[in-house]
Amino acid sequence: MSRVRIPSGPLVTSKQQGKIKMKIVLDSNALLMPFDWGIDIFRQAEKLVGGSAEFVVFAQSGNELSSKSKKQQLRVSAIMAALKNEAAEIIPGEGKVDDMIVEYATKHRGKVAVVTEDRKLMKRLKQVGLVQLIYSRDKSHLVTAWRSGE
Numbered sequence: 001m002s003r004v005r006i007p008s009g010p011l012v013t014s015k016q017q018g019k020i021k022m023k024i025v026l027d028s029n030a031l032l033m034p035f036d037w038g039i040d041i042f043r044q045a046e047k048l049v050g051g052s053a054e055f056v057v058f059a060q061s062g063n064e065l066s067s068k069s070k071k072q073q074l075r076v077s078a079i080m081a082a083l084k085n086e087a088a089e090i091i092p093g094e095g096k097v098d099d100m101i102v103e104y105a106t107k108h109r110g111k112v113a114v115v116t117e118d119r120k121l122m123k124r125l126k127q128v129g130l131v132q133l134i135y136s137r138d139k140s141h142l143v144t145a146w147r148s149g150e
Helices: 030-036 041-049 059-066 070-085 097-107 119-128
Strands: 023-026 054-058 089-091 112-115 131-137 141-147
Touching (some): 030 070, 041 141, 054 059, 059 097, 119 131
């Protein structure tokens, strides 16, 4: 596993490597990136966190998306199959997905990255502190930024 770095230095020291595995939380809008923009969210996100990671999705995200159109339901089915293929952890829950993501990020501070396009969610995650944000640039690839909770 390669080092994960933030501007002020390494987040994971060489002694800690292997003990900490990054968790990558996929927001509802991130689940549609492969269909809308052709972005391989799994490979690109793993590369940005420095190696293999555990993907996490809240079941409510799928429910949120599948309540839309028939086309959207087919997309959700395809992404759920991809999540199974990636051995993603699907967390059940009730309530708003953004609230669940913020709670999860707070609990796993320093070991979590969140893939989202939601600016309000990004602002909330910045307040949590030490969360790696991953978002699209030019709808063609993913980029990352660390938020340390200023």
